[in-house]
Amino acid sequence: MDVIYILWLRQMKRYVRSRSRVIGAIGQPILFLLALGYGVGSVYKKAGEGNYLQFLVPGIIIQTILFSGVFWGIQILFDKRFGFLKEMLVAPVSRLRILLGNAAGGATISLFQGIFVLIVSVALGFRPDNWALLPLSLIIMLTLSLALTSFGAGLASIVEDFQGFQGINNFLIFPLFFLSGSLYPLTNVPTFLRIMSECNPLSYCVDALRYSMIHTHHFSLALDSAVIAATLVVCVGFAVNRFNRIQA
Amino acid sequence: MANSIIKATSVVKSFGDVHAVRGISFDVQAGEIFAFLGPNGAGKSTTISMLTTMLRPTSGELFLNGHNVASEQDAARKSFGIVFQDPALEEELTAYENMQIHGVLYGISRSEQKSRIEDLLKLVDLWERKDSYVKTFSGGMRRRLEIARGLLHHPKILFLDEPTLGLDTQTRNLLWEYVQKLRDTEGMTIFFTTHYLDEAEEVADRIAIIDHGKIIATGTTPQLTKQTDTKTLEAAYLKLTGKTVRDETSLSNNGLNVRTARRNQRLR
Numbered sequence: 001m002d003v004i005y006i007l008w009l010r011q012m013k014r015y016v017r018s019r020s021r022v023i024g025a026i027g028q029p030i031l032f033l034l035a036l037g038y039g040v041g042s043v044y045k046k047a048g049e050g051n052y053l054q055f056l057v058p059g060i061i062i063q064t065i066l067f068s069g070v071f072w073g074i075q076i077l078f079d080k081r082f083g084f085l086k087e088m089l090v091a092p093v094s095r096l097r098i099l100l101g102n103a104a105g106g107a108t109i110s111l112f113q114g115i116f117v118l119i120v121s122v123a124l125g126f127r128p129d130n131w132a133l134l135p136l137s138l139i140i141m142l143t144l145s146l147a148l149t150s151f152g153a154g155l156a157s158i159v160e161d162f163q164g165f166q167g168i169n170n171f172l173i174f175p176l177f178f179l180s181g182s183l184y185p186l187t188n189v190p191t192f193l194r195i196m197s198e199c200n201p202l203s204y205c206v207d208a209l210r211y212s213m214i215h216t217h218h219f220s221l222a223l224d225s226a227v228i229a230a231t232l233v234v235c236v237g238f239a240v241n242r243f244n245r246i247q248a
Numbered sequence: 249m250a251n252s253i254i255k256a257t258s259v260v261k262s263f264g265d266v267h268a269v270r271g272i273s274f275d276v277q278a279g280e281i282f283a284f285l286g287p288n289g290a291g292k293s294t295t296i297s298m299l300t301t302m303l304r305p306t307s308g309e310l311f312l313n314g315h316n317v318a319s320e321q322d323a324a325r326k327s328f329g330i331v332f333q334d335p336a337l338e339e340e341l342t343a344y345e346n347m348q349i350h351g352v353l354y355g356i357s358r359s360e361q362k363s364r365i366e367d368l369l370k371l372v373d374l375w376e377r378k379d380s381y382v383k384t385f386s387g388g389m390r391r392r393l394e395i396a397r398g399l400l401h402h403p404k405i406l407f408l409d410e411p412t413l414g415l416d417t418q419t420r421n422l423l424w425e426y427v428q429k430l431r432d433t434e435g436m437t438i439f440f441t442t443h444y445l446d447e448a449e450e451v452a453d454r455i456a457i458i459d460h461g462k463i464i465a466t467g468t469t470p471q472l473t474k475q476t477d478t479k480t481l482e483a484a485y486l487k488l489t490g491k492t493v494r495d496e497t498s499l500s501n502n503g504l505n506v507r508t509a510r511r512n513q514r515l516r
Contacts, residue, residue, distance in 0.1 A: 010338060013345070
């Protein structure tokens with residue numbers, strides 16, 4: 001356990017000591033919140049859908065966790081490039097513990113960033129329907145953080161360099177985000193969009209979070225929970241499998 | 249042999265069609281300073297990766313301090329410390345924190361960690377800078393920190409992969425002085441690779457030369473110079489390995505690049 005703690009601590013220290021990373025990561029979601037929340041807000045209201053900011057915030061929180069989680073998961077790529085990975089691989093410690101320590105650190109950071117965006121949303125006028133359900137929201141956010149950081153760690157063993165990482169971001173992560181119902185309700189979209197969104201695990205995470213915050217949902221809660229749990233298991237399995245294959 | 253602390257028996261490593269190491273055997277005695285030399289693409293790095301448990305041999309056996317590297321991985325890992333060719337430090341942490349992580353990874357108790365970290369950082373003259381971030385360190389300082397770190401768990405064997413590459417003369421001198429002192433006072437076994445044969449001639453007790461995946465010569469410097477009828481280790485080496493320049497490509501494999509083969513294997 002000491003090993004997992006010290007690797008977790010290492011990630012936390014790296015995060016806290018890099019101010020630009022902290023600001024940069026939060027910048028994009030807040031930009032979305034402001035631009036879309038206020039920009040599209042009035043149009044949305046006119047279309048009879050209500051308060052867009054309320055609808056949008058859970059999606060933006062998921063966005064934060066998505067990008068942050070994958071980014072921190074992929075930190076292992078940096079370790080590979082800049083050498084620290086070798087120090088870990090050569091130590092008398094199981095690969096699983098190394099992965100868990102790094103993933104726990106990344107997940108904590110993503111969760112923290114998600115919470116920070118939530119706080120900013122509240123400052124901008126967002127109000128959850130029921131504050132008592134906040135712990136549930138946090139659990140959903142934590143589960144997603146763990147899943148996505150693991151996913152990122154798995155990806156890191158496939159991607160060889162930073163260019164590959166950019167590719168993954170553009171062709172996988174962004175589409176996952178835009179097709180998850182984060183930015184628009186899935187009720188009246190054209191069929192092809194609806195089908196793609198239904199195949200996207202992230203849609204169910206957004207749905208669950210939205211339900212815990214503003215009590216609207218598109219899918220059934222049971223389905224959401226099942227998908228979230230399955231996603232976590234698959235992502236962690238993926239990460240462990242890929243990580244065990246690394247031969248530095 | 250009675251006191252072999254490192255032993256390789258018919259070790260083979262192939263990456264698909266690329267045969268990086270083709271059946272090598274050697275042994276290193278406890279307390280020896282052993283130089284492992286060879287041109288680029290000869291199989292040196294691959295051998296070191298296998299010895300340090302980062303790669304698994306295709307066949308053959310490797311023993312560190314009596315532990316089989318494949319079946320008793322963790323016990324083997326505790327037997328050695330390594331200073332890699334490319335730095336493996338966490339730049340955004342302090343020197344002290346880097347040492348701490350190593351301490352935890354190797355299961356050293358908190359109290360032991362404290363005293364050992366202090367002793368070792370003082371030994372390599374970095375105690376004053378223990379709370380500085382490693383990213384502020386020069387190349388020489390980083391190498392010294394890595395040596396201190398590699399010794400933290402009191403290993404019996406220290407692997408040094410091109411330890412003086414890129415270092416100034418004073419630091420090089422200091423480094424070999426520490427290394428020899430370690431051997432003299434602690435009986436530590438040192439296994440190193442280098443392209444600086446004058447250094448190898450100066451410090452090594454015994455030498456092995458690998459080329460095209462096979463060991464082509466082993467012995468002391470006098471033995472090798474006698475064998476090749478030359479005057480220095482460098483001359484002996486050049487006679488044994490030829491004067492053609494090698495680029496990381498193993499010529500005997502139709503130019504297949506070992507590094508690319510390794511990278512491809514990583515993806516599988």
